[in-house]
Amino acid sequence: MTRITEVIARQVLDCKARPMVEVDLVTASGHLGRGAAPTGSTVGAHEAVVLRDGDPGDYRGLSVHAAVRNVLDEIVPAVIGRDIVDQEGFDRILIDLDGTSDKSRLGANTVYSASVAFLRAQAHEAGQPVYRHIAREPLRSIPVPAFNMINGGRAGDVVQPFNEFLVVPVGARDIDEAVQMGVTLFAVLGEVLTRFAARPPGVGGSYGYLAPSCDPGVVLALMEDAVVEAGYAGRVAFALDCASSEFYDRERGTYRYADAEVTGAELIERVRRLSLDHDLLFVEDLLDEDDWAGFTLAKQVLDRTLILGDDLIVTNRDRLERAIAEAAIDGFVLKPNQVGTISEALDTHELARRNGILSTPSGRSGGVVDDIVMDLSVGLQAPFQKNGAPRSGERIEKLNFLIRAAQKIAGAELARLGDLARFSPGPAAGSAPSAR
Structure with a gap:
């Protein structure tokens, strides 16, 4: 006691x-x-x-x-x-x-x-470290960090509706290389974006670069260019957090995509096409937080990309139960403060685990230096977890946490994301047409 x-x-x-x-x-x-x-x-x-x-x-x-x-x-x-x-x-x-x-x-x-x-x-x-205290199985792996490189929102006359464009170093040998790949890519991407816009990129709300185009395809192509320049072709996947509730017109039932107004089905189709040109490991919050039918359709249509729910689930067991019943997601974003207690968050994770649903731990944009979500990432043996852009202290500390944990856990290896059922890397990164 x-x-x-x-x-x-x-x-x-x-x-x-x-x-x-x-x-x-x-x-x-x-x-x-x-x-x-x-x-x-x-x-x-x-x-x-x-x-x-x-x-x-x-x-x-x-x-x-x-x-x-x-x-x-x-x-x-x-x-x-x-x-x-x-x-x-x-x-x-x-x-x-x-x-x-x-x-x-x-x-x-x-x-x-x-x-x-x-x-x-x-x-x-x-x-014990907290991650050992909560672990229900032997600790064997370190989650792959996903880096939030480009942020949506308004940048001058450009309005990019998608919230986050991420890179995931799926081909890294270990956590040290995964961190180095993310940091290097962030620096090279800054150079690519500067050439593209003829000026240095602005800073987004989550400390990534502000999107230089309203077209998600152009943004992803620029990220592909950076991957090639950095020498990581074929070793990096991409991901999107659409946060589509932010740009959903409830009266008209439409979403904003680039400069167009589209229905939910049209948005799903456009993102499906993106997934054919780019290795998208996951797409988060593709539709409005109450569009259950849309999420079910997206899971059927995007057959090589994991569909994650964040605002849809909010780490709430009842909402996860509905998502499971409606086959609406492949995984959810685990943010324990969304539900309010650690035990409720762990209960939601356990329900997901029993039903083959991925838990993807993530910090919040207004984060803290010593975030308990990192202990959850390791202790629950998440295959990957969401980090911010590698340029602010609390986000860097999350990366350092993973490096330390890998040293302390005997025999721990970086999780292998190619083993995820719905994701298999396609053509080498950088094979899509250049944004330029």
């Missing part, structure tokens, strides 16, 4: 200088666990609720003083001095205290920070 002797909460800042809740939890044996609640720049409609104060004079409405008070006024009296057997028992106290389905009373950021703090305190008591 773990007896809790002290819980402290405070407002700190995430990597985008936005307020977030941080919780310290101390056990009777003197072990400290610390947890914080990152948030995304785009948040799915079905995510657990992040509680912010809304005072425009305090961090422009983003302060979290009420959430911190909820830790001190409600969670502390409920857990101090208690002997708690496990993570599920601790999280059950939090869930019952909140009493809502979406953590809206206490705030998901309140509950999540405490949940992570307890997990780390228990792991420290056991004398």
Whole structure:
């Protein structure tokens, strides 16, 4: 059992200088666990609720003083001095205290920070890294990091509706080479984009380069050019996070693709064509977060690309159960703060594992330096996981985490993504027509 002797909460800042809740939890044996609640720049409609104060004079409405008070006024009296057997028992106290389905009373950021703090305190008591503490099978592999290279959004007159363009070093020998490939590609891509636009590329919201074209095909072709210039032809796959809810017109039932307005079926077909020209390992959130029929169709049509749900699933077991019943996805993006507690996130992962659905751990755009999602990536033996662009501290730290874990886990090798059922690398990267 773990007896809790002290819980402290405070407002700190995430990597985008936005307020977030941080919780310290101390056990009777003197072990400290610390947890914080990152948030995304785009948040799915079905995510657990992040509680912010809304005072425009305090961090422009983003302060979290009420959430911190909820830790001190409600969670502390409920857990101090208690002997708690496990993570599920601790999280059950939090869930019952909140009493809502979406953590809206206490705030998901309140509950999540405490949940992570307890997990780390228990792991420290056991004398283990968190990834070993949560592992249910022998640790044999290190996940392949997927690098977010180009960000969508507005860049001058260019509006790229797709949110993220990623590279995945599927042909790396080990994690050290995978990291080197991602870092090298990012530098070479900057040079390719500078030549293309005759000016250095801007910085996107997730610290990747701003997309230089509204056409996803042009963006992918430029990335192919960078792969060839870097000497990695045939060893790199690509991926997309479309975040299509952001550009979905609910009244008209249409999406934006390049400069066109298209239906869901037309969007699926256009991305299918992209998958024939480029090795797309996965496509995330291709359709709106409530377009279940569209996801089912996409899974049928895109037969050599993994269909992932992020806003569709939001790490929620009930939504994953529906996705399984409707054969809507090949995998989901595991973001534990979306559901609010570690045990609920692990429960969703276990349901996915039993049904042959991939869990793809990912940080949030407003991340933290010491993100528990990295322990989940290794401990749950994910084949690949999502990282940001390799140019900000909290994102670099995620890469360093994988390098350290590979050294500590005897015999661990980089996961082999070519073994995934729906993905088999096609022609060498760089074989598609150049964007220039």
